[in-house]
Structure formats: structure tokens, C-alpha cells
Amino acid sequence: MQTLDENSVALVFGANGGLGLAFARQLLAESRVGLVWAATRDPDSPSLQDLKRLYGERLRPVAVDITDEASIAALADEVAGHTPQLHLLINAFGFLHDEADGIRPEKRLEDLSAAGLERNFAVNAMAPALIARHFIGLISHQQRAVFASLSARVGSIDDNRLGGWYAYRMSKAAQNMFTRGLAIECARRAKRLICLALHPGTTDTALSAPFQSRVPAGKLFTPDFAASQLLSVIDRSDIEDSGGFFAWDGAAIPW
Helix, strand or coil, rough: CCCCCCEEEEEECCCHHHHHHHHHHHHCCCCCEEEEEEEEEECCCCHHHHHHHHHHHHHHEECCCCCHHHHHHHHHHHHHCCCCCCCEECCCCCCEEEHHHCCCCCCHHHHCCHHHHHHHHHHHHHHHHHHHHHHHHHHHCCCCCEEEEECCCCCCCCCCCCCCHHHHHHHHHHHHHHHHHHHHHHHHHHHEEEEEEEEEECCCCCCHHHHHHHHCCCCEEEEEEEEHHHCCCCCCCCCHHHEEEEEECCCCCCC
């Protein structure tokens, strides 16, 4: 990958989720990656500990609450205390539903709730912005670096033909706007930093599980496939792509 060399450092937020874990696993399998920080609420999860036993000090599972700015800031300080630069930062988390709290994608306007809007925006829009705010110093340097956030095609305003899913669509559209704004600012202050919004396709994770019966044959991807595809998109990206919104196959998605 042109993003990485033998001294490169990657950080994956949401590293215990389906896609986040796949990203961490594939980055560790790439011999040029020197170190992968795996940020999650549960750094002691069996999956991450299995990777830790396999890759040793090349993997550093660390705790973070992405809905708590103080936790994000503390993690930035911890990472900075061990390494002066990051070359790849991936936000591999997302929120769509929580059955326990009665939060589901809305089918009609009457289904909207403040709780659903707040949870969607806190995770999908606010968290990537706050992560960028506290990690900008680590990803702004003289080498090529990538800040990538997992978005969703349903966050495209131009592509919205079905309606519904208000909170999720709105929060992903807000995330996309942040990514575009960040890219514009970085063109002035971090000229080697590429900022990307990425759509992984419908992936077999807990987020999509209640809706998989509607997915056409061959369109439900494994986390490993989606992560591999997106790493290829990241690898091929150039500074001219910064601020763009791209699907798993590299195709540009309209805003």
C-alpha cells in the first residue's frame, strides 16, 4: 500500500466490530505496517486478544468511548506519547438501531424521536468530527496520510429515492459534510492528508443484521471482503480525491 511503509502506524476506531476487526486483522497481515492501534470500548475482547497473541507488540488494543470527548482526547494523548505520527486513521464504527432502547430506522415521520436522532448524530456525525479535532496533530505531517470514515450510500442526498431512515440518513449526510469541510481546511494546513468518506456496501455485521433479508443475492459482503476492498480504495486514493465519497468498488457516490 502506498499509504504504508515499514515504519507506518495505523489507528482503527471501532476495532472490535465486524468491519473494524477485519481492518485491524488485514493491516496486521500487511508486513509493512509497523503498529496498529485498535481503539474500542472493550480492548480485552477475545477477538482482539487472539490477534494480540498472534502479532504481539504490533497490536495495541486501547480503550475509548467515542461518545465522550474527554475519552477521545485522552486517547490522542496516549497515542502521541508513543508515536509522533499516524499514517492511517480509520473510523470503522456506526449506529443505526438499538432494539433495547426502541431505536429503529424510521419508516415514516411519526417514528422520529429525539433519542434516535441524538444517538445517530452522536456516533455517526459528532464522533468522527471530534476524533479529527483531537488527532489532527498526529495525521498532519510531511508524509502521505489518510483519514477515512465509514459512511453509507443512504447518506447521499442526491441518491435518496426511498425516503425514511431519517436519523441515519441525516447523520451520515452530516458526516459527509464534515469530511468535505475537513478536506478543504487540510488543503491549507495539512497538504499531504487525504480525507475520505467510504461506503462499504451492505456488510454482514450486527448493524445490518435485521435488514439482510432484503439484500439481493451476492450483495451481502463479508467484513473481510469489504475491508479488503476499502483498503484498496484507500491505497489508490490521491490528494485530488480528498473530500470525496467513494463506494467499496472505488466508484464516486453523489453527495
